[in-house]
Amino acid sequence: MTQTRTDTPFLDRIAGPADLRRLGDRELAALARELRSELISVVSETGGHLGSSLGVVELTVALHAVFNTPMDKLIWDVGHQCYPHKILTGRRDRMRTLRKKGGLSGFTKRAESAFDPFGAAHSSTSISAALGFAVGRDMGQATGDAIAVIGDGAISAGMAYEALNNAGAEGRRLFVILNDNEMSIAPPVGAMSAYLGRLYRQAPFARLAEAAESAMPAPMREGARRARQLVRGMPGAGTLFEELGFDYVGPIDGHDMGQLLPVLRAARARATGPVLIHCCTVKGKGYAPAEKSADKYHGVSTFDVTTGAQAKKAGGPPSYTSVFGKALTEEAARDPDIVAVTAAMPAGTGVSVMAERFPARVFDVGIAEQHGVTFAAGMAASGLKPFCAIYSTFLQRGFDQVVHDVAIQGLPVRFAIDRAGLVGADGVTHAGAYDVAYLTCLPGFTVMAAADEAELTHMVATAAAHDAGPIAFRYPRGAGTGVALPERGEVLQIGRGRVLQEGEDVALLSFGAQLAECLAAAKALEDEGLSVTVADARFAKPLDTGLVLRLARRHRALVTVEQGAEGGFGSVVMHALARGGAFDRGLALRTMCLPDRFIQQASPAEMYADAGLTAADIAATARGALGIADTQTVVPIPLAR
Numbered sequence: 001m002t003q004t005r006t007d008t009p010f011l012d013r014i015a016g017p018a019d020l021r022r023l024g025d026r027e028l029a030a031l032a033r034e035l036r037s038e039l040i041s042v043v044s045e046t047g048g049h050l051g052s053s054l055g056v057v058e059l060t061v062a063l064h065a066v067f068n069t070p071m072d073k074l075i076w077d078v079g080h081q082c083y084p085h086k087i088l089t090g091r092r093d094r095m096r097t098l099r100k101k102g103g104l105s106g107f108t109k110r111a112e113s114a115f116d117p118f119g120a121a122h123s124s125t126s127i128s129a130a131l132g133f134a135v136g137r138d139m140g141q142a143t144g145d146a147i148a149v150i151g152d153g154a155i156s157a158g159m160a161y162e163a164l165n166n167a168g169a170e171g172r173r174l175f176v177i178l179n180d181n182e183m184s185i186a187p188p189v190g191a192m193s194a195y196l197g198r199l200y201r202q203a204p205f206a207r208l209a210e211a212a213e214s215a216m217p218a219p220m221r222e223g224a225r226r227a228r229q230l231v232r233g234m235p236g237a238g239t240l241f242e243e244l245g246f247d248y249v250g251p252i253d254g255h256d257m258g259q260l261l262p263v264l265r266a267a268r269a270r271a272t273g274p275v276l277i278h279c280c281t282v283k284g285k286g287y288a289p290a291e292k293s294a295d296k297y298h299g300v301s302t303f304d305v306t307t308g309a310q311a312k313k314a315g316g317p318p319s320y321t322s323v324f325g326k327a328l329t330e331e332a333a334r335d336p337d338i339v340a341v342t343a344a345m346p347a348g349t350g351v352s353v354m355a356e357r358f359p360a361r362v363f364d365v366g367i368a369e370q371h372g373v374t375f376a377a378g379m380a381a382s383g384l385k386p387f388c389a390i391y392s393t394f395l396q397r398g399f400d401q402v403v404h405d406v407a408i409q410g411l412p413v414r415f416a417i418d419r420a421g422l423v424g425a426d427g428v429t430h431a432g433a434y435d436v437a438y439l440t441c442l443p444g445f446t447v448m449a450a451a452d453e454a455e456l457t458h459m460v461a462t463a464a465a466h467d468a469g470p471i472a473f474r475y476p477r478g479a480g481t482g483v484a485l486p487e488r489g490e491v492l493q494i495g496r497g498r499v500l501q502e503g504e505d506v507a508l509l510s511f512g513a514q515l516a517e518c519l520a521a522a523k524a525l526e527d528e529g530l531s532v533t534v535a536d537a538r539f540a541k542p543l544d545t546g547l548v549l550r551l552a553r554r555h556r557a558l559v560t561v562e563q564g565a566e567g568g569f570g571s572v573v574m575h576a577l578a579r580g581g582a583f584d585r586g587l588a589l590r591t592m593c594l595p596d597r598f599i600q601q602a603s604p605a606e607m608y609a610d611a612g613l614t615a616a617d618i619a620a621t622a623r624g625a626l627g628i629a630d631t632q633t634v635v636p637i638p639l640a641r
């Protein structure tokens with residue numbers, strides 16, 4: 001049942017865009033006001049990407065009013081700004097399930113609605129997808145216009161240039177709405193951002209010329225118009241987008257329905273080729289706290305609408321990210337060759353901590369992971385010690401650069417891989433599931449995983465000291481375990497794991513932060529009379545083969561546990577055991593990793609339960625490996641804190 005409120009009479013009449021298209025222009029403006037108020041109310045209860053959604057309220061209404069969605073394909077880049085779009089496309093009554101288990105995705109998702117023609121979450125994909133739809137239309141597929149809405153941050157990524165380059169050459173009818181709010185997550189960086197700013201500042205002069213022209217007597221006006229077109233047509237006289245084959249319209253005020261509607265209608269009526277409409281908006285528009293601190297309101301927890309105060313988990317252990325930022329800064333204080341690279345996420349990765357102390361040694365390359373990896377490789381080749389801090393999921397964007405520019409050349413780039421494992425509300429698209437699989441297959445790579453924040457501190461020191469080749473260390477999103485932090489990170493012996501407790505029946509060999517679950521499982525098994533070894537591998541590559549073969553020799557069963565997909569740590573162990581003949585002696589091996597399916601959004605604990613990686617699951621797997629009939633139902637085992 002659609003939730004109706006007394007102050008949203010227009011919104012209450014909108015079951016979908018078809019209803020919206022029956023409204024007059026003034027009513028559409030009123031609808032936008034109601035939509036913004038609804039959005040603030042919803043996100044105050046759910047949390048999520050508030051700022052970017054507030055910035056596209058009018059744009060969303062106007063696009064659905066002018067274009068015939070869902071036949072016309074509206075593709076949101078990143079998709080984090082799609083909450084107004086979801087409210088208007090029949091999902092208003094489910095908005096309070098946003099980003100929750102079984103609820104609406106926080107991004108566009110094909111399976112969720114016909115109005116979501118293309119999934120997103122990783123940035124800069126929308127123009128490529130839109131061109132794909134445009135070619136489909138031109139080849140007779142049942143699809144209409146393609147409209148990509150891309151932000152000033154997302155358009156700075158290489159993939160967006162590739163798409164502009166191709167679309168401009170193809171010359172097909174296609175709409176790109178550049179949503180320019182002069183913000184990425186942090187303030188934008190790069191020459192493109194500066195260029196867009198210049199276009200915006202030149203706009204009044206362009207308007208002045210047009211106004212002067214329209215004030216001229218008719219015979220002169222035509223001449224002036226032709227002259228202006230001539231100048232504009234001169235090589236280099238147009239905008240970058242026009243030089244690439246796009247018609248460029250704008251910049252226009254992306255919050256003014258009086259500009260949006262006529263411009264979109266005219267573009268839709270006249271376009272014969274690719275058109276880029278430059279809309280200037282404000283991230284967080286219409287909600288003062290979000291306008292004032294656009295970076296802090298990019299992604300919000302639940303908040304008080306009146307004050308804007310966001311709910312924060314009081315106290316609790318420091319986040320892995322903050323521990324990394326602090327440890328990196330301390331290493332950088334000791335070694336002037338240490339530099340850091342981030343791809344538009346200085347705060348998210350924690351390199352902002354180092355930037356406060358050493359601003360000249362921290363480089364934000366924008367949303368450009370491919371460039372960021374090879375940029376770091378170049379720095380390493382020069383003799384610097386670069387820490388390339390990129391979330392696991394976003395490092396996927398730079399994988400060829402990791403292979404081709406870093407691994408093959410054996411360059412000592414240090415990869416700080418945050419958000420390893422399952423991340424919670426961002427769901428499938430942001431899971432840090434694959435980095436162990438795709439890094440351990442690369443010769444010469446060193447791959448570590450921190451079991452807790454103390455281990456993370458040691459791994460930062462180990463990476464800082466490691467000049468022999470590329471090295472990566474991974475750690476999960478969110479708060480640490482509360483373990484005491486060392487004064488200073490110790491350099492670990494490369495390829496050496498550690499044994500936390502010795503037993504005889506079964507060995508639990510953990511790689512990464514699921515160690516706490518292994519210890520809890522061991523306790524439960526010991527309460528049943530079993531004798532359990534728990535070890536932390538620390539390294540997936542080079543693997544501590546001696547430790548692995550010893551565990552195999554001394555136990556009836558060996559269980560590996562990791563926060564990653566098949567093909568990672570467990571596979572490395574399996575190869576080592578096979579090479580060492582461990583299976584010839586009848587070892588019972590179980591490798592516990594993410595199942596071969598995408599784990600849908602929920603809390604991280606719910607996601608790991610869905611993935612079968614809880615302490616209870618580990619205990620049950622150990623019993624099975626020992627041939628003990630697992631008569632017990634899988635009872636949750638509390639973690640020792």
Ligand SMILES: Cc1ncc(C[n+]2csc(CCOP(=O)(O)OP(=O)(O)O)c2C)c(N)n1
Nearest residue numbers: 052121122123151152153154183184185344
């Ligand atoms: C490949 C990739 N890298 C990083 C991110 C993280 N990220 C999400 S939104 C965002 C900023 C996007 O800025 P912009 O396109 O201007 O959109 P706005 O938030 O300003 O509406 C970033 C860096 C991502 N989603 N995808």
Ligand SMILES: CC(=O)[C@@H](O)[C@H](O)COP(=O)(O)O
Nearest residue numbers: 078080121299348419426477
């Ligand atoms: C939309 C996007 O990709 C980012 O905003 C991402 O959601 C940030 O993730 P964290 O919240 O884990 O920093």
Ligand SMILES: [Mg+2]
Nearest residue numbers: 151152153183
């Ligand atoms: Mg932006």
